[in-house]
Amino acid sequence: MQTAVLESALPFSSKKAMSKSSGENGQDFEFCEVCRLNHDQGRRHKYFPSHARALAAVLARFHGKLSDIRFFLRNPSSLSPEHAVLNHLWCLFCRCDLRELGSSFACSNTIKHLASSEHLRNLKEFLRKHGGGMDRVDSFRVSEAELLKWEKGCETLNNATTSSCERSIGPSTGSSKDIQYALTSSDMDNFEKNSINSFVSNASHSVMPLQCPTNENYDNQHDPAVSGSTIGGFIPHIATSWSVDIQGNIGLPGTYVFGSVSRHLSDGHPSCLASNAKSLIGWPLRNVIDQRTDSNGGSNEVLQNFTPISLPAEACQANMHTGAPPPWLEISEENMANNDPNVYRLALPSSSTGKSRKLNPKRVGAAWADKRRAELEMEKRGETLPKSCDANWLPNFGRVWQAGTRKESRKEFELEKRKLHENESPSGFSSKIHPYISKRMCVRSDEDCVPNGHVKENRNTL
């Protein structure tokens, strides 16, 4: 008997999850999204402890993700396009993937979705179906008040960035004041923890291209607020403390941010960036503001604690900005040029220097091998050898039926060969060797015997 499949309007109940057969309890099988199993327990399933445990785990996981989003809800920050691709969230209640493509602020699409009525409806349905308490609805959504606050923050951020871009180079007290206002309007306590995105956004919009050299000869007239030497010593400190702060508190890779810091340090105006960085790290803003509002000499108070690095004049000529290769690559190139012959020699299988060192000097034919190798090298160089290979040359061979040294066996063979050649001379005597015939065999054939007892040689040739 076929059971009609109930199509639920809720998005989180999948159609394929509904089974057509009935279970032992007489109820249709259902697929529980939380427990990820098929059951025929009906509505009682949500009261089972296993389901409660699974639900608690799922909601806790989603709650953790929402906590990150809540930070950006409280601290609106702009989102770069390269990061937009990476950011996405799976909404458990609506069963949809929330991506940040095309959004200009961090978690913009997610925040808007969480504040939507559709999400609220799905959330309520989910909690109703799977349990978990309806009092937790607000913890999984964004209220209208929070959304309004966030939108105001985004608007302020937009205004701040546009105003800072229009300003000239130099310590812009106005922009710093705006940023300060933007920061003070949000939760200042979170700066020590999560200030990366804010820093990046501020840096990308507020830093102007470098128009003055940042070496030790930086003229103070160009930058009345801060001296060049102190800046040179200040920036590394900022960078170092920044990276430490990142790695210690946030756990995100500090390399990217550090890279962005270094990039902006090289391109942007140092004083402006330093002030922003200082404020974002969480240092007391009062110090920065006081320095900005003070006279030009007063702004050097904090900067004087750092030791400036004096670069040699030669270093200014070739550096990464001029496109020169790094010093470690130059050294390696020199080493490669010097070591090439050695490497090539070692790579040769018949190289004498490499092999002779490794091989056992007591191996068989070691002297012969060295001598022959030298001869081959001489031949390669084109030198004529005093002795050429004789056509009658033979290796030392331990023959089967000979006793004595191998040299003796070779001499014996050469003697035999000489005798063979002599025997093949005009005498015509065949030197075929016949098998041994015993006397008994001769006795059997008495007719062949000569009366004087001599055995007639049997000339059976084989």
Added chain:
Amino acid sequence: MASFGLGKMSDFLLPTLSRKRDVDCIIRDTLDKVLVLRFGRAADPLCLHFDEILSKTSREVSKFATIALVDVDSEEIQVYVKYFDITLVPSTVFFFNAHHMKMDSGTADHTKWVGSFHSKQDLIDVVEAIFRGAMKGKLIVSCPLPPERIPRFQLLFKDV
């Protein structure tokens, strides 16, 4: 001119030597490697089987051995046939740095390996044993194979 003998399913060509000068050169120029000289005929079935194993194994042993085939029917090679006392084919003679290497395999003839091998690994083991012995300065080594895998033959003194 050395010709190259190609096994049926071999992926490595083995040189076939038919002149004394080529054999002399290969013996003299193979340095710090075992030289495996197979004396036999291309038409002989046992030689074909042995050549197959040799060609398949040549790559594995290429770092410590060189393999070459010698045609026993060649006129120039007869001096080597007589010098090495080759009466049965295939016969394999081993050299290291132009020095003849003997192997005690329990047979009557320690100067050469008579017959083929059961598998590639047997050949590799034998060549490796010879190489190791040669590197230690030994001119005669023990055969690493078990007796059942060593081909037996009767050695006749001058055809008797």
